[in-house]
Amino acid sequence: MEGDLRDWVVGMQKNGLPVNRAAVLTKANDMYRVKYGVTRSTGFLTIRWVSCFLKRHPDLSLRDSQVIKRARNEVTMESLREFFIEYMKHVIERNASSDRVFNMNETEFSQKSRQTKVIAVKGSRNVWSKSAQCNFHLTIVACVSAAGFVCPPLYIMPGERVTHDVLDEFNVPGAVITTAPRGFMNSAGFIRWLHHFSDAVPVTVKRPLILVYDGCSSHYNADIVREAVRLEILLVLLPANATHLLQPLDVALFKPFKANIDAVVREYNLNGGEGSIARKTAIRLVSTAWTKGIVDKPANVIAGYRACGLWPVSLPQQQRRLKPFQDGGCVTDVELPSWLKVREIAQTEILVLPASSAKTRKRRKTLDVNRRLFTREDLQNIDV
Structure with missing residues (x-):
């Protein structure tokens, strides 16, 4: 029976639903x-039994699971x-080199509020740290090429105006700033960024440029396509919900960038x-974090493209990126026994007729308040 539990x-x-010790203990009981x-004499198995169960099955162990949205876990081989x-067609037809292939993505200025190990007086029971917080949303638009070139960032701040003291703090050559109602990218801002991107890429780099990115609504519409054609930029959209697989910025660069943000905020x-x-x-x-986490690490940029199979272009590498998300990260192809099947809902639970009920007058779902105050009893007694 333990073997069956292990197979489960x-x-x-x-299936992307790894279980914890409590779930295993429930099934075992x-x-x-x-x-x-x-x-009364049989009693219950306890959590200690789970520890013994893991010792008897050394191929199982406790691991930290990474939470991923269900949509991101439904990318298919066909979409890849x-x-x-499409991507390979553009690369071959334009005889593109690594300096003409770019990836663009957005992130935000935020620091993690998490516990960290500190040195404190022995016996202290409540050790806490002060932390400065950013009370507005700051978007950073990043773009890098497969050759390791880093396009200067675009900062998007909320509001309509930018003060001179903000401009005085620019220490990244070529960086630009704009505003949006809430500090988030919109289609007008993306068109402005396309102009910034086109100007930032050296004129010695042959056009057209190939821009690989996600196709969210603020990044793709008819006006954006027309402007991209005019600027000689080919827009190649990633498969839906696949940025964690195929986007070099997500895979190799944003993590060290965020780590440097934490470090500079801590300092x-x-x-x-x-x-x-x-x-x-x-x-x-x-x-400062941008310079340390991205500009000073061109090797990370190139490694990110290689890991995503974007340069050198490799379908097998892209498929290898997807595979761990298809089988929950199993290191080997573990064959499941034939008796272990996906739960099916019986016909008696789905194909049933509702119980007959007497027809009653339907009540409105809303009431006209008309500057009145209602109690719960008033609402129940009102004939609507």
Whole structure:
């Protein structure tokens, strides 16, 4: 019976729903009750049994699971092939080199509020750290080429105006700033970014440029396509929900960039920073993190393209990126027994007729308040 339980654990992982110790213990107790019946003498298995179970099955171990949205876990091999064919077609027809292939993505200026190990007086029971917070949304638009070239970033701040002290904090050559109602990218801002991107790429780089990115609504519409054609930029959209697989910025660059943001904010706090991070301070900190986390690491850029199969162009590498998400990260092809099947809903639970009920007058779902105050009893008694 333990072998069956082990197979169930593996099956749940391959379906993207790995189970914890409590779930294993619940199933074990259910099986235990089926075998020995429900009596006072049988008792229950405890969490200690799970530890012994793992020792008896050394191919299982406790791991930290990464949470991923269900949509991101539903990318298919077919969608990868379609993207590969379109992307490869552009590369071959234009005889493109690595300096003409670019990836664009957005991220935000934010620091993680998490516990960290610190040195404190022995016996201290409540050790806490002050942390300066950014009370506005700052978007950073990044773009890198397969040859390691880093396009200067675009900063998007909320509001309509930018003060001079913010501009004075620019320390990334070529960086630009704009505003949006809430600090998020919109289609007008993306067109402005296309102009910035075209100007930032050296004129010695042959056109057209190939831009690989996600196709969210603010990044793709008729006006954007027309402007891209005029600027000699080919737009290649990634498969839906596949940025974690095929986007070099996501795969190789944003993590060290965010780590450097945490580091510069921590240093800012240690040096007596204010409780709230001002806009000019945010620009200074994010510019420092940008230089350390992205500009100074061109090898990471090239490695990110290689890992995503975008340069050198490789369909097998793209498929290898997808495979761990298809079987829950199993290191080998574990064959599941034939008896382990996906749960089916019986006909008696789906194909049934509703119970007949007497026809009653339907009540309106809303009431005209007309500057009145209602209690719950008033609402129940009103004949609508």
